[in-house]
Amino acid sequence: MKKLFLFLYFTFYIFNTSFSQSCHLRISLLTCAPGEELYSTFGHTALRVTDSIAGTDYVFNYGTFEFGSDFYIQFIRGKLLYYLSVENFNDFVAQYQWESRSIQEQVLQLDCQEKQELYTALQTNSRPENRYYRYDFLFDNCTTRARDIVARNTIPAVIFRNILPKDVPTFRDMIHSYLDRGGQYWSKLGIDILLGAKLDHRVTNQQAMFLPDYLLQGFDRAALGDSASIGKLPLTSKPQTILSMPSPLNKGSLFKPAIVFTLLLVLVSALTFIKANWATAALQVFDFLFFFILGLTGILLLFMWFGTDHVVCQNNFNLLWALPTHVVIAFFVHLKKEWVSKYYKVVFWITILLAAAWGFLPQEMNNALLPLVALILLRSWRLSGKNVKKAF
Template sequence: MKLRNLLPYLFLLICCAAAAQPDTSHLRISLLTCSPGVELYSTFGHTALRVTDSAHSVDMVYNYGTFDDRDPNFYAKFTKGIMLYALSNYSYQEFLQEYAYEHRGVIEQALQLTGEQKQKMYAALQENAREENRYYNYYFHTDNCTTRARDMIERQSGASVVFKNILPEKRPTYRNLIYTYLDNGNQYWSKFGIDMCLGSNFDDRVTNNQSMFLPDYLMKGLDNATADSHPLVLQKQVVVAAPPVPPASNLITPMFLFSTLLVITGLLSFSTNKWALRFLNVFDCLFFLFVGVFGLLIVTLWAIRVDIVCRNNFNVFWALPTHFFVAFVVYLKRKWLQQYFRVVFVLTFLFTLCWFFIPQQINVAVLPLLGIIMIRSYFRGNLPAKKRVTTNTTNIFNSSKAINIEL
């Protein structure tokens, strides 16, 4: 056989030998996905990166989800959306013990990267873990522990990572995605509170990349991703198997409680008994105070938060902040109060009519609240105003004079 005929085979043999060269980095990098927990902060799961260096007996976890709740200004910063999180690195065994204790599962996906790519990514993690670099401003759906891990793999490894689509044809919204977790855990009160605070910006439909702010979606994304045209995940295994988290037992849900109040107040509103009227005076004071507090909270979060998740909140059209102040004088029979409640009735009625056209998904438990507002504002708006008693001294004098004459 001529030498020129052997050249293609020799070239193929050299390429195969080059591809089969052993990985001398002694590194193994994997993504850890943790299942949801019982507490609200752990409802959506967690993500971390694991680095194993067999040459130096290193087995570390890099966790972007740590924060210091001992900060005296923690809650003020939390309200404003200025959450300072940090990257922490500690032993893998310590990480597993924590999640095994909480009965939460851990799934590991080993990444199929070259030795050079793993070295580059490990160096980036070590640099990011330095004290001057480890802190970052946490934003729930755009910059969190999961998106940081994704960006580290995609941008710092040097590999050409391509995430294939993992979303259905009709793309969900951010709110749809978190509903899945809240509904699975029967966390209806948490869902109601979140819906009250988050505005219409959270109803934007997510892209494939944006959906990976949640740990489960990043795990699915990695399962379908490629790195330099080959599968990104080399191996996937369950490290800690945990039983399913039992759903929270909420006997009194927002829908049940508010519907019960709607029926009770609806029946009592047509009663003329004095005790019913006294009860409704107290109820109206507490109810409109409750609604007004929600309205003030909505406006406050809209104004002070640095992110956009609480802006453009249409709940403010029924949870009027002015209710907070009116609640303290709701029992008074004044003309201006009548006019106020008539306006409230019209606004609430229009809001209910436009339910399906509002560019924000309103929690269904709001419907009985709207019913209560309309019933009580209707009756408050049609109460007879207190009449001012006037005294005509001339008539009184004449009347008394006539009586004297008769006597």
Template sequence: MKKSVVFLSLLFTLATSTLFAQNDSCHLRISVLTCAPGEELYSTFGHCAIRVTDSSTRQDLTFNYGTFNFDDPDFYTNFLLGKQLFSLSVSDFSYFMPEYVEEHRTVTEQVLNLSCAEKQRIFDALKENYLPQNRYYKYDFFFDNCTTRIEGLLKNNVAGYHIPNPIVPPGTTFRKLIHNYLDKGGEPWSKLGIDILLGSKIDKLTTTEDAQFLPDYLRKGIDSAVTPAQPHGIVLRTTNIYEGQAPGMPQGKYVPLIIFSVFALVVLVLSPMTSRPARMVVRIADTLLLYLTGLAGIMLLFMWFGTDHLICRNNFNLLWALPTNFIAAFFIWKKPSWVRKYFLAAALIQIVTLVGWWAWPQQLNIALVPIVIVLAFRYIQLAKNK
């Protein structure tokens, strides 16, 4: 399989290089490669890179701003703290393609209709970025990633580059954009985790520039981009240099909501029962709810104040993930008077959270509604019972 993938990549290189030699008066050709989303979570949103073909040196290079080192012993720590460095890497185009061919992911190429001077400026900027002192940057999924770097490269080196028309519908937020990909990729639990972890910053409306943190929207932006020299568009041609398989229909979009609803229903049904097994199940559920929501709240506070992740700040999930629940869990069996007052206050917070669910400046995941309902009910019961 791998030998056939490499062979196909070499064919792509030969065919596109021949086409370039026949159609471009400059010795440089600049194109943007957009790779379709993959099955793994890290590839759910796709990828993009810059391709530079130089007929004078017969080089066919791919510049990739999305390179990182999994073998770095501090990789996961730095990623958690928002300090992970990504880098610009350069490889021959024939080494870029095999991964996407093997994973059956479509790769689209937009050949840019630029002046020779603009092409040379982009190539020089890429070489400058690749210098050891320049190639590393602190990665930010929404505001500084492999896609936004390419957008900045074009804006800074193509005279008068701008996108006259919107590329996202009115009312689109960062969260809605990533929801589209997570839904299509069949990632309901990842969607829930992201919705819990990321705060209200990603619920602001996106502009045309903002939306281009995603590869598909960078491609749309480039399709719409014009310059004074190219008022009808800067894309000379667009081709699928590899046609992958269309993804199947995703399943299980509402699995978290269903599971949480069943859990909440069981707890609500058992709560009025006085039998010993029912009371034991409810007590175990109460303990788990307090510990888990408390730990979740502590984690959210850490991501807000203890890391460089700006998108984890101002997180309204702290309305239900109360960090203080972790302390209250230790007193659930004895329930001193202050704990009963605490549960009354916590119940009030849950009720307010539910009433204002659609009004908060942060879109909370619908799967959490059953959890908030059962929390409110159990807080009231815990406050009443001695």
């Protein structure tokens, strides 16, 4: 009887010790609201690990980068390295409180072994030799990294329910919704110019989770197990707000691209039909600057397509209005030569075709560019005719 008692005692002791050592972890997904700066417009995701025995409360953040002297060069070339950093939870919250950005938390409902494996994976991933990765905004960012490391360290597997609406959005649609909400209209224009037709692919359920809010929805509807287990073994608890702050977002400036470009179109149109020497001189300066800038834009688009690792910069139909050849021809724009006239006649008809196909291209074009397209039509029409010889 005594031996049986001792056996039961030690069995209970071993079980209890094992349980206390592996279940002292609490792991959660943190979803941070968008901020007013462009880099924070889409929100942020991180993982929080609380260890009740060690008395630690850490945030594992895949959205960290080093701002060095070659930062912008690496960013433009698509070679910028991000890394997984580890910081104290209170410091993390203080930063978002200062930026007036709310934080929501979803506690992962994993068993003891899965929590330990996930924590070990995060610690391993945060080592200097492992923590760096090549950042890709759509396919490999701080949000997708958090999703993937959780999915890789759960048994049974994570099953994600559909979070997409019936009318499945494209990557561009999803990005636009955040830029419009944040009043980032000029940034929206820049993104639409730089990023090509691949941004107009419709997202899959998994791909939609490249944005923090969508990952929150994905985890909220996810379950552990096969499809029959959905709804029975939820992956996380319901989202809880742990930091509530007023949104810093605003509607942006009244000087939106469409308004600015329309005013420019009206002004240049008026100058075009004013028969005065000062108007002619002003148009000469404008035509040089206008077509030179268009040409530089085209060269930038070609570089982003062929000279960088940004896959989404390929197949860019904005090259139909930003012809790289303009950067050279701009120096001869008012030269009284037949070949200059023929060049602008070709530009005129290319622009006519572009305007006619505007809504049917495989790439969604930013409508704020339409006044610029009209301006190209107007000036190329004038420069392609007899008025070239009159120095128009």
